[in-house]
Amino acid sequence: GESVGLHLPTLSVQEGDNSIINCAYSNSASDYFIWYKQESGKGPQFIIDIRSNMDKRQGQRVTVLLNKTVKHLSLQIAATQPGDSAVYFCAENSGGSNYKLTFGKGTLLTVNP
Amino acid sequence: DAMVIQNPRYQVTQFGKPVTLSCSQTLNHNVMYWYQQKSSQAPKLLFHYYDKDFNNEADTPDNFQSRRPNTSFCFLDIRSPGLGDAAMYLCATSNMRGLAGGLLADTQYFGPGTRLTVL
Numbered sequence: 608g609e610s611v612g613l614h615l616p617t618l619s620v621q622e623g624d625n626s627i628i629n630c631a632y633s634n635s636a637s638d639y640f641i642w643y644k645q646e647s648g649k650g651p652q653f654i655i656d657i658r659s660n661m662d663k664r665q666g667q668r669v670t671v672l673l674n675k676t677v678k679h680l681s682l683q684i685a686a687t688q689p690g691d692s693a694v695y696f697c698a699e700n701s702g703g704s705n706y707k708l709t710f711g712k713g714t715l716l717t718v719n720p
Numbered sequence: 721d722a723m724v725i726q727n728p729r730y731q732v733t734q735f736g737k738p739v740t741l742s743c744s745q746t747l748n749h750n751v752m753y754w755y756q757q758k759s760s761q762a763p764k765l766l767f768h769y770y771d772k773d774f775n776n777e778a779d780t781p782d783n784f785q786s787r788r789p790n791t792s793f794c795f796l797d798i799r800s801p802g803l804g805d806a807a808m809y810l811c812a813t814s815n816m817r818g819l820a821g822g823l824l825a826d827t828q829y830f831g832p833g834t835r836l837t838v839l
Contacts, residue, residue: 615760618828650724650765650810650830696762698828706751706770708828710762719723 615694617715626684626718630697630711635678637699641708642671642682646693654682654695684716692718723747724831729798732837733801741796741834742812752794753828754786755810763810769794770816801838808833 620626632640643651657664657671657680664671670683680697685710694713701707724745733739743752751770755763767776769788783805785797798805812828 643830648833648835650726650812650833653827653829656827670761706768707765708773713760713762 615715617711617717619717619719620687622687622689622718622720624687626682626687626691626716628682628684628695628714630676630680630682632678632680632697632699632711632716633709634699634701635675637701637709639700640671640673640680641698642669643696643698644682644691644693645696645713651696679681687718689718689720692716721734724811724813724829726809726831726834728834729832730835730837732839733798734839735803736800739798739801739836741798741809741811742794743794743796743831745811745813746792746809746829747813747815747829748791749813749815749829750791751814752788753812753814754784754794754796756805757764757808757810757813757833766796798836801836803838806836806838 619696641652641656644654645651655666655669655671657673659675668685672681684691694715696713697711698708701709727742731739735743751768754766755766756766757763766780766784767786783799787795796809810833811831814826814828817826
Protein backbone atom coordinates (compact mmCIF):
# COMPACT_ATOMS: atom_id res chain seq x y z
CA GLY A 608 0.00 0.00 0.00
CA GLU A 609 0.99 3.63 0.15
CA SER A 610 3.58 4.91 2.53
CA VAL A 611 2.15 7.07 5.27
CA GLY A 612 4.84 7.11 7.94
CA LEU A 613 7.17 9.98 8.77
CA HIS A 614 9.99 7.77 9.99
CA LEU A 615 11.88 5.84 7.38
CA PRO A 616 13.37 2.47 8.19
CA THR A 617 17.14 2.87 8.22
CA LEU A 618 20.08 0.67 7.38
CA SER A 619 23.63 1.60 8.25
CA VAL A 620 26.55 -0.33 6.75
CA GLN A 621 30.29 -0.04 6.46
CA GLU A 622 31.86 0.82 3.14
CA GLY A 623 32.69 -2.38 1.28
CA ASP A 624 30.04 -4.48 3.00
CA ASN A 625 27.06 -5.92 1.16
CA SER A 626 23.67 -4.32 1.79
CA ILE A 627 20.26 -5.96 1.71
CA ILE A 628 17.14 -3.80 1.59
CA ASN A 629 13.81 -5.54 2.00
CA CYS A 630 10.32 -4.70 0.86
CA ALA A 631 6.97 -6.36 1.45
CA TYR A 632 4.57 -5.59 -1.36
CA SER A 633 0.85 -5.42 -0.99
CA ASN A 634 -0.92 -6.91 -3.99
CA SER A 635 -0.55 -10.50 -5.13
CA ALA A 636 -1.76 -9.48 -8.60
CA SER A 637 1.18 -7.11 -9.13
CA ASP A 638 3.50 -8.47 -11.79
CA TYR A 639 6.14 -5.79 -12.26
CA PHE A 640 8.50 -4.43 -9.63
CA ILE A 641 11.07 -1.65 -9.63
CA TRP A 642 13.71 -0.43 -7.24
CA TYR A 643 14.48 3.30 -7.18
CA LYS A 644 17.28 5.22 -5.49
CA GLN A 645 16.53 8.76 -4.34
CA GLU A 646 19.27 11.07 -3.16
CA SER A 647 18.40 14.12 -1.10
CA GLY A 648 16.76 16.85 -3.19
CA LYS A 649 16.64 14.74 -6.36
CA GLY A 650 14.10 12.65 -8.23
CA PRO A 651 13.96 8.86 -7.92
CA GLN A 652 16.51 7.12 -10.12
CA PHE A 653 15.78 3.73 -11.69
CA ILE A 654 18.07 0.96 -10.43
CA ILE A 655 16.64 -2.36 -11.54
CA ASP A 656 13.33 -4.00 -12.32
CA ILE A 657 11.93 -7.51 -12.37
CA ARG A 658 8.79 -9.14 -13.72
CA SER A 659 6.85 -11.82 -11.90
CA ASN A 660 7.97 -14.57 -14.26
CA MET A 661 11.44 -14.28 -12.72
CA ASP A 662 12.69 -14.67 -9.16
CA LYS A 663 16.11 -13.10 -9.57
CA ARG A 664 17.72 -10.48 -11.73
CA GLN A 665 21.22 -9.07 -11.62
CA GLY A 666 22.64 -5.75 -12.64
CA GLN A 667 25.91 -4.02 -11.99
CA ARG A 668 26.59 -4.54 -8.24
CA VAL A 669 22.85 -4.98 -7.63
CA THR A 670 20.60 -8.03 -7.47
CA VAL A 671 16.85 -8.09 -7.03
CA LEU A 672 15.14 -11.13 -5.57
CA LEU A 673 11.40 -11.73 -5.80
CA ASN A 674 9.50 -14.18 -3.62
CA LYS A 675 5.91 -14.21 -4.79
CA THR A 676 4.83 -16.74 -2.20
CA VAL A 677 5.37 -14.32 0.65
CA LYS A 678 5.12 -11.13 -1.44
CA HIS A 679 8.65 -10.08 -0.66
CA LEU A 680 11.19 -8.17 -2.71
CA SER A 681 14.80 -7.48 -1.82
CA LEU A 682 17.63 -5.41 -3.24
CA GLN A 683 21.17 -6.55 -2.66
CA ILE A 684 24.01 -4.09 -3.20
CA ALA A 685 27.48 -5.58 -3.38
CA ALA A 686 30.53 -3.76 -2.02
CA THR A 687 28.49 -0.77 -0.85
CA GLN A 688 30.07 2.62 -1.47
CA PRO A 689 29.46 6.04 0.12
CA GLY A 690 27.75 7.11 -3.12
CA ASP A 691 25.10 4.46 -2.48
CA SER A 692 23.82 6.45 0.51
CA ALA A 693 20.23 7.38 -0.34
CA VAL A 694 16.60 6.42 0.23
CA TYR A 695 15.62 3.27 -1.65
CA PHE A 696 12.01 2.70 -2.70
CA CYS A 697 10.46 -0.46 -4.04
CA ALA A 698 7.46 -0.05 -6.31
CA GLU A 699 4.87 -2.47 -7.69
CA ASN A 700 2.52 -2.02 -10.59
CA SER A 701 -0.57 -1.77 -8.41
CA GLY A 702 -2.24 -5.11 -8.87
CA GLY A 703 -1.14 -5.55 -12.44
CA SER A 704 -1.91 -2.02 -13.60
CA ASN A 705 -0.34 -0.96 -16.87
CA TYR A 706 0.07 2.59 -15.65
CA LYS A 707 0.27 2.95 -11.90
CA LEU A 708 3.01 2.24 -9.43
CA THR A 709 2.47 1.83 -5.72
CA PHE A 710 5.54 2.80 -3.74
CA GLY A 711 6.76 1.21 -0.55
CA LYS A 712 7.71 3.19 2.52
CA GLY A 713 11.39 3.61 1.57
CA THR A 714 14.57 2.69 3.39
CA LEU A 715 17.34 5.14 4.22
CA LEU A 716 20.73 3.56 3.53
CA THR A 717 23.73 5.19 5.18
CA VAL A 718 27.20 4.02 4.20
CA ASN A 719 29.93 4.74 6.72
CA PRO A 720 33.47 5.22 5.38
CA ASP B 721 20.89 12.63 -23.68
CA ALA B 722 17.22 11.68 -23.50
CA MET B 723 15.78 12.90 -20.27
CA VAL B 724 12.95 14.32 -18.19
CA ILE B 725 13.34 18.02 -17.40
CA GLN B 726 11.47 20.01 -14.78
CA ASN B 727 11.33 23.76 -14.44
CA PRO B 728 11.80 25.54 -12.22
CA ARG B 729 13.77 23.41 -9.75
CA TYR B 730 12.65 25.65 -6.90
CA GLN B 731 9.41 27.63 -6.81
CA VAL B 732 8.22 29.98 -4.10
CA THR B 733 4.64 31.19 -4.16
CA GLN B 734 2.26 32.93 -1.83
CA PHE B 735 -0.73 31.36 -0.19
CA GLY B 736 -3.57 31.35 -2.72
CA LYS B 737 -1.48 32.56 -5.67
CA PRO B 738 -1.75 30.26 -8.70
CA VAL B 739 1.43 28.51 -9.76
CA THR B 740 2.38 26.37 -12.75
CA LEU B 741 5.11 23.76 -12.80
CA SER B 742 6.55 22.50 -16.06
CA CYS B 743 7.81 19.14 -17.29
CA SER B 744 9.28 18.22 -20.63
CA GLN B 745 10.72 14.99 -21.97
CA THR B 746 12.91 13.97 -24.87
CA LEU B 747 12.15 10.26 -24.47
CA ASN B 748 9.04 10.41 -26.69
CA HIS B 749 7.15 8.42 -24.08
CA ASN B 750 3.39 8.24 -24.35
CA VAL B 751 2.60 8.42 -20.63
CA MET B 752 3.41 11.33 -18.33
CA TYR B 753 2.78 11.42 -14.59
CA TRP B 754 2.71 13.98 -11.80
CA TYR B 755 3.55 12.96 -8.25
CA GLN B 756 3.60 14.86 -4.97
CA GLN B 757 6.25 13.90 -2.44
CA LYS B 758 6.42 15.19 1.09
CA SER B 759 9.37 14.86 3.40
CA SER B 760 10.30 11.27 4.33
CA GLN B 761 7.34 9.89 2.36
CA ALA B 762 6.94 7.96 -0.85
CA PRO B 763 5.79 9.74 -4.02
CA LYS B 764 2.02 10.02 -4.27
CA LEU B 765 0.44 9.90 -7.73
CA LEU B 766 -1.76 12.89 -8.55
CA PHE B 767 -2.69 12.07 -12.17
CA HIS B 768 -1.32 10.83 -15.45
CA TYR B 769 -1.80 11.29 -19.17
CA TYR B 770 -1.81 8.39 -21.60
CA ASP B 771 -1.29 10.28 -24.84
CA LYS B 772 -4.02 12.91 -24.58
CA ASP B 773 -6.22 10.95 -22.18
CA PHE B 774 -6.21 12.44 -18.69
CA ASN B 775 -6.55 10.14 -15.67
CA ASN B 776 -7.11 11.71 -12.28
CA GLU B 777 -6.56 9.87 -9.02
CA ALA B 778 -9.70 9.73 -6.90
CA ASP B 779 -8.10 11.52 -3.95
CA THR B 780 -6.39 14.30 -5.91
CA PRO B 781 -7.85 17.65 -4.80
CA ASP B 782 -9.63 19.79 -7.40
CA ASN B 783 -7.02 22.45 -6.65
CA PHE B 784 -4.60 20.46 -8.82
CA GLN B 785 -5.02 20.50 -12.58
CA SER B 786 -2.86 19.39 -15.48
CA ARG B 787 -2.37 20.12 -19.16
CA ARG B 788 -0.53 18.20 -21.84
CA PRO B 789 -0.42 20.33 -25.01
CA ASN B 790 1.80 17.87 -26.87
CA THR B 791 3.79 14.68 -26.37
CA SER B 792 6.81 16.47 -24.93
CA PHE B 793 5.27 18.82 -22.40
CA CYS B 794 3.06 18.46 -19.35
CA PHE B 795 2.10 21.15 -16.83
CA LEU B 796 0.88 21.01 -13.25
CA ASP B 797 -1.34 23.92 -12.24
CA ILE B 798 -2.09 24.57 -8.59
CA ARG B 799 -4.98 27.01 -8.59
CA SER B 800 -4.87 28.18 -4.96
CA PRO B 801 -1.84 26.78 -3.15
CA GLY B 802 -2.23 26.17 0.55
CA LEU B 803 0.48 25.65 3.13
CA GLY B 804 -0.19 21.91 2.93
CA ASP B 805 0.74 21.88 -0.76
CA ALA B 806 4.37 22.63 -0.01
CA ALA B 807 6.20 19.58 -1.30
CA MET B 808 8.45 18.19 -3.99
CA TYR B 809 6.58 17.70 -7.25
CA LEU B 810 7.91 14.98 -9.49
CA CYS B 811 7.20 14.38 -13.15
CA ALA B 812 7.73 10.93 -14.62
CA THR B 813 7.32 9.30 -18.01
CA SER B 814 6.90 5.77 -19.25
CA ASN B 815 6.28 4.04 -22.53
CA MET B 816 3.32 1.70 -22.74
CA ARG B 817 4.23 -0.98 -25.22
CA GLY B 818 1.57 -2.92 -27.02
CA LEU B 819 2.14 -6.65 -27.13
CA ALA B 820 -0.02 -9.54 -28.12
CA GLY B 821 -2.57 -9.82 -25.35
CA GLY B 822 -2.44 -6.20 -24.29
CA LEU B 823 -0.21 -3.47 -22.94
CA LEU B 824 2.90 -4.05 -20.88
CA ALA B 825 3.80 -1.88 -17.92
CA ASP B 826 7.24 -0.40 -18.15
CA THR B 827 9.70 1.61 -16.10
CA GLN B 828 8.81 5.12 -15.03
CA TYR B 829 11.62 7.62 -15.41
CA PHE B 830 11.57 10.61 -13.09
CA GLY B 831 12.68 14.18 -13.50
CA PRO B 832 14.71 16.00 -10.83
CA GLY B 833 11.61 17.49 -9.22
CA THR B 834 10.42 20.98 -8.35
CA ARG B 835 10.54 21.98 -4.70
CA LEU B 836 7.48 24.16 -3.98
CA THR B 837 7.44 26.51 -1.01
CA VAL B 838 4.20 28.26 -0.01
CA LEU B 839 4.51 31.38 2.11
